[in-house]
Amino acid sequence: xxxxxxEIIRISGHAGTVPGAGIDREFQVCKLVDTTTCIGCKAxxxxxxxxxxxxxSETSFNNSYQTMPxxxxxxxxxxxxxxxxxxxxxxxxxxxxDQCMHCEDPGCLxxxxxxxxxxxxxxxxxxxxxxxxxxxxxxxxGCPFNIPKFSPAARKVFKCTLCNDRVxxxxxxxxxxxxxxxxxxxxxxxxxxxxxxxxxxxxxxxSGFADAGVYDPPGVGGTHVIYVLHDAKNxxxxxxxxxxxxxxxxxxxxxxxxxxxxxxxxxxxLFGLAWHYLRFGPxxxxxxxxxxxxxxx
Amino acid sequence: MTTGAVSHSNTANxxxxxxxxxxxxxxxxxxxxALTYIYLLITGLAFWSPYLYWLSAIxxxxxxxxxxxxxxxLIFAASLFWMFKDWHRDMQIDDRDRAWAKAIPYYIxxxxxxxxxxxxxxxxxxxxxxxxxxxxxxxxLSGVGLWYTEALPxxxxxxxxxxxxxxxxxxxxxxxxFMIHVYMSVFxxxxxxxxxxxxxxxxxxxxxxxxxxxxxxxxxxxxxxRSER
Numbered sequence: 001x002x003x004x005x006x007e008i009i010r011i012s013g014h015a016g017t018v019p020g021a022g023i024d025r026e027f028q029v030c031k032l033v034d035t036t037t038c039i040g041c042k043a044x045x046x047x048x049x050x051x052x053x054x055x056x057s058e059t060s061f062n063n064s065y066q067t068m069p070x071x072x073x074x075x076x077x078x079x080x081x082x083x084x085x086x087x088x089x090x091x092x093x094x095x096x097x098d099q100c101m102h103c104e105d106p107g108c109l110x111x112x113x114x115x116x117x118x119x120x121x122x123x124x125x126x127x128x129x130x131x132x133x134x135x136x137x138x139x140x141x142g143c144p145f146n147i148p149k150f151s152p153a154a155r156k157v158f159k160c161t162l163c164n165d166r167v168x169x170x171x172x173x174x175x176x177x178x179x180x181x182x183x184x185x186x187x188x189x190x191x192x193x194x195x196x197x198x199x200x201x202x203x204x205x206x207s208g209f210a211d212a213g214v215y216d217p218p219g220v221g222g223t224h225v226i227y228v229l230h231d232a233k234n235x236x237x238x239x240x241x242x243x244x245x246x247x248x249x250x251x252x253x254x255x256x257x258x259x260x261x262x263x264x265x266x267x268x269x270l271f272g273l274a275w276h277y278l279r280f281g282p283x284x285x286x287x288x289x290x291x292x293x294x295x296x297x
Numbered sequence: 298m299t300t301g302a303v304s305h306s307n308t309a310n311x312x313x314x315x316x317x318x319x320x321x322x323x324x325x326x327x328x329x330x331a332l333t334y335i336y337l338l339i340t341g342l343a344f345w346s347p348y349l350y351w352l353s354a355i356x357x358x359x360x361x362x363x364x365x366x367x368x369x370x371l372i373f374a375a376s377l378f379w380m381f382k383d384w385h386r387d388m389q390i391d392d393r394d395r396a397w398a399k400a401i402p403y404y405i406x407x408x409x410x411x412x413x414x415x416x417x418x419x420x421x422x423x424x425x426x427x428x429x430x431x432x433x434x435x436x437x438l439s440g441v442g443l444w445y446t447e448a449l450p451x452x453x454x455x456x457x458x459x460x461x462x463x464x465x466x467x468x469x470x471x472x473x474x475f476m477i478h479v480y481m482s483v484f485x486x487x488x489x490x491x492x493x494x495x496x497x498x499x500x501x502x503x504x505x506x507x508x509x510x511x512x513x514x515x516x517x518x519x520x521x522x523r524s525e526r
Contacts, residue, residue: 114359115347115350134353134363135364136363137446141461146454150447155360155364240451249458250458251458254461258462258466259345259346263346266469266476276485277484281407282484282486283485283487284505285312285487286505287501
């Protein structure tokens with residue numbers, strides 16, 4: 001993204017073509033999570049905490065491998081462990097690294113009322129600017145993935161940044177760097193889509209997962225975190241991954257027709273009252289007729 | 298001094314303000330409600346539209362607005378419940394109000410002499426009172442949900458969705474009512490704002506705008522039988 005500003009297209013007094021001209025630059029980034037090769041080691045969880053400087057916090061244990069029930073304001077990366085019984089009676093442990101999906105059409109950003117508290121970069125990263133966050137929690141209502149989390153101490157909302165600070169200086173996100181199996185990939189959206197499709201084809205054709213596929217939900221315009229799933233027809237099996245996520249209907253209704261209607265009504269009301277005053281003027285106190293006035297109290 | 302109390306003065310001019318319309322308690326409570334509502338309006342509008350977000354700056358910035366809005370909401374709620382205690386009897390809507398409502402075009406055109414006589418509050422005031430009171434109940438319920446969004450678990454997220462729509466819609470309705478109320482009491486009806494500040498009105502004021510109430514509190518028979526009660 002930042003390179004676009006310094007990309008040279010014409011050079012004075014220069015013989016020949018501009019160096020680098022004609023190179024196809026793809027700025028949209030993407031994280032690919034291949035759930036089929038994840039071993040649930042949680043190295044990504046640790047790397048996320050380390051890079052972002054959060055200490056490990058208290059958690060609750062519910063007889064599974066899962067670190068905590070859901071992501072937290074200071075725990076942005078959580079592997080969800082789900083035991084799944086297949087049709088032949090065998091057991092499968094489905095493990096999905098849960099984090100912000102970095103939607104192309106982000107519900108958090110649409111719902112947010114605070115100027116510049118949430119920004120979307122041209123590379124696809126959706127980032128919270130906590131300095132501008134007012135802690136209203138509307139983003140928590142707008143998100144279809146249950147990702148933004150409120151910190152009662154800071155009175156602000158936090159979530160995964162896709163390591164915007166690392167990506168902007170050419171590094172891959174911390175979770176990617178820590179992954180020992182290579183189930184996490186980072187690159188351009190086009191590359192990652194292609195890699196994901198290749199892997200899904202392999203799973204379907206070679207590994208016997210007939211329903212394997214890529215999760216890049218179109219309801220939110222696609223996401224900058226995509227999954228390869230063994231069973232793309234049932235994303236709910238992977239710890240509540242929504243089948244067809246959208247920005248909630250009520251948030252859409254609130255931010256579009258209701259806002260438009262309300263603003264028109266309020267302005268029309270003010271004009272209406274001003275018109276009434278100019279047309280009819282004030283209500284004056286009348287003189288009491290003598291028969292009433294005489295009967296003094 | 299209770300409302301409607303009349304100073305005994307046989308020489309009182311009809312424009313002398315000798316009738317108590319609102320007690321001190323009613324007035325103090327009214328202004329607590331009014332000021333908290335104005336705070337809620339400023340901060341609420343800041344959250345409502347990016348074009349009005351600057352309003353949060355005049356009350357200490359976005360985070361402060363978000364922090365205090367619910368607390369002011371609670372004070373506003375307490376004020377309205379107190380108002381309910383004081384006024385709900387006088388605010389009951391009856392057949393006379395329905396007759397008045399049918400004649401409301403005369404009221405809008407300031408042809409008040411063509412309207413049926415009214416008691417302590419007219420039908421419009423009653424509508425404002427009940428609209429705001431029931432609006433408050435909905436704002437309170439949805440507002441608690443918005444206050445602690447994180448306490449509504451993901452499995453009950455439809456409550457978050459409902460709260461956000463209810464809070465905004467009902468707030469808009471109360472804003473409409475509030476605009477009419479401020480316009481009428483500050484600009485339109487002579488002596489109305491003063492009655493809520495110093496509590497008293499003149500006999501002519503009461504006779505003009507609340508005739509039935511005037512006859513009630515002065516304890517006299519009505520010269521016109523059609524204005525019965």
